[in-house]
Amino acid sequence: MLNYLKKHYFYALKFFKLNLQKNKIMRFSYFLKKAVFYLFNKPIIIKEAELDYLKILVPGWFEPGHLYCIDYAIKNLNSDKPILEIGTFAGLSTNIILHFLKKYNKNNLLYTTDWYLNNIKDEDKICDLNNARLACDYLKESFIRNVKTFHPKANILSSDLASDDFFAAWDKNEIKNLHGGSFKPKGEISFAYIDGNHAYEFAKRDFENVDKLLISGGFLLFDDSADYTNWGSKKLAKEVAKSGNYTLIRKNPHYFLRKK
Template sequence: MNSNLKQFVNGFASQGVREIKLKDLLNLRKPEQATREIRTTFPPVTIGSVTLVDQIVLLCLDELVAPSYILEIGTFQGFTTRLLARNSAAHLIYSVDLPPTDTKLIDTLDAVRILRDGSYNDDHLRDIQNRSGEVYLKDLTVDEMKRVRLIKADSTSLDFTAEFASIEFAFIDGGHGYDIVRSDTENVLRVMKHGVIVWHDFSSGIHSDVTRYLSDRAIENRIFHVQGSLCAFQLVGC
C-alpha cells in the first residue's frame, strides 16, 4: 500500500465522515504514474451505473493500495468488473451478485418511484440484470476473463471465509438497504486484514440507507467521501 495514502488518512485525528477532493487522492500517486493511461468506456446513462468520477476514484485507490485480490459486491451488468479487469494489476477479481431468475419483480414501471424509493430502484435494477446479464464482460479478452470470478449467490448468506482467502480491495454496491450494507461490510472485514473498502451510493438521494449506515459507522471510524462522486472509502489495518 502506498505510504502517502496511509499518511494522508492518519493525518485526520478524529473519527467521522471526511469530505475530500478527488485532487487529494490524485496527489498521493507516485510521480512516475502521472502519465499512466487507463482503459474505459463512456459511462452508461442508465440508472445504477458509476460515473466517470467514480471510475477515477476506484482506479486511483486500486493503484494506491495495489491489491492482489479484489471483491466486488453487486456485479449488475459488469461495467465496474470490466473497468477493474482492464486496469487493475490484481491477480483475481471476484464479483458477487444474485443468481439470475425468470421472475419479474416489477410488472408496471413507475419512473417517478424509481428515483425516490431505494428498494423499488433495486428491484428495477435486478429486472434489468435478469434480462441483460453481464453485457460489459462479453468482449473481454480470454486473459482478462481468466482473472474474473463471477459468484452467483446472496452476499448476506455467503460464507466469505470459505469463499475468499484474503481480500485487499472491496467495492460494495449490492443491495442498498441498511442491514444489507452492514452485512456486506461485516463480511468483508472477516477476510480483510489490510486494504480498502469502497462503498457506492454515499450521498445518493435514492439510496439514503448507505449514507445513514456509513454515518453511523463513522462514529468509530474514519470514512472519506470524495466530493463529486458517490464513493466513500475506509482504510483497514493501517
C-alpha cells in the same frame, strides 16, 4: 350516494396532490443538498480515454467520481489478495476494475457476486416478455458477455448468489462460476466495492462480512453513500467513517475509505 362519491373523490384528489407536492419537495431538497455539497466538496473526476466507449456500450449506474477511487485503490494496493465487488449489474463497474488492474499490471483476482435482480416477480410486466424472470437471465448473460468481450483474459471468478449466500460459502463451499466451472471464495481481500442492496440492514451485513476479510491498509468504496443521498448505505458509511477503524480518503462524492 352521489355526495359519498364526491367526498371520497375529493379526499383521493387531495391525497394525490399532497403526495405530488411531497415528492416535489423531496426532489428539490435532494438537489439543493447536492448543490451545497458540490460547492464545498467538488469531486475529482479523472479522464480515462480507454473507458469512453465502454461507458456507452455497457449499461450501468457508474458514478463518475468512482473512477478516481478505483484508480487510486488499485494503484496503491499493498497486497496481491483478491478484490471483491458486490453488485455488478451488467458489468460496467467490473470492466472498469479489470481495466485498472491491467493498467497497473496487478494480477489480483477479482471476485464478484450479484443476484441479477432476483427480486423481479413472474407477473411483473416487461414489454413482451412472457415471464419477467427472463430479465434476470438476460442481465446475467449480458454480464458474462460483457466481461468476456472486453477482458477475455481477466483473472475473475463470478457468482450469481445473493451477497449473504456468497459470504456464507466463503472458505467453505464450492459455488458456480459464471465464466465456467466452480470455485470456493477464500482468504482475505485487499479492496471491496459495495454496490448491492443499499438498504441499511443489507449494506451493513455486506460491510460486516467485508470487514472480517479486509486486510489492514485495504480499501473500501461504498456506492450511493454521499452525504446528500438518503440511502441506508449513507448512514452506514458515516458510521464506518466514525468508527475509528477506517481512514476516510475522500468523499468523491461517495465514501472511499482505507482500513487502519
